[in-house]
């Protein structure tokens with residue numbers, strides 16, 4: 192069985208920044224929307240979690256020499272400090288399946304009451320200055336995307352509460368922006384709290400704005 196270092200393609204003495212960079216690269220390589228397999232994507236996610244948690248344990252321990260681990264917080268947000276926007280997310284596939292609407296004011300409450308599982312809903316901390324898509328990937332989510340540059344709608348999300356600023360938008364018509372549709376690959380939260388519906392590429396209104404390949408988000412069957 193491959194070690195987490197092998198899965199991420201880093202040396203055993205890689206520092207946290209190298210591990211994080213390798214993780215981001217492997218997430219893109221194995222993303223189901225980019226032709227990767229869901230199982231390989233999951234292996235990458237687990238490898239990163241294993242290395243991250245190992246470094247956190249070392250950081251908290253009293254026997255290490257402090258040379259390589261004391262900046263483990265660079266890897267993820269694993270501390271109680273909140274340095275970004277608190278994001279709550281919900282999969283559009285759930286809304287579609289149940290006949291709900293993204294305009295429903297009680298959407299997230301309904302999802303919670305309905306017991307929507309963590310494959311389709313959850314929370315994350317989006318560090319300031321990081322795109323929502325990157326934050327979701329750091330959380331281990333396989334949200335859809337294609338160009339990662341504001342030129343398609345594959346990564347679109349609907350902002351239900353809060354604000355997601357998009358400095359680049361080559362694709363969304365003004366009318367959609369007015370409805371709260373944003374691009375997660377370039378969008379960065381500007382509010383302390385944010386609620387979004389992701390996986391909007393399954394929404395018929397966006398079909399003409401998508402770029403191939405049209406993969407499916409994890410858990411959207």
Ligand code: FES
Nearest residue numbers: 337338339341376
């Ligand atoms: S992935 Fe194409 S605009 Fe975000």
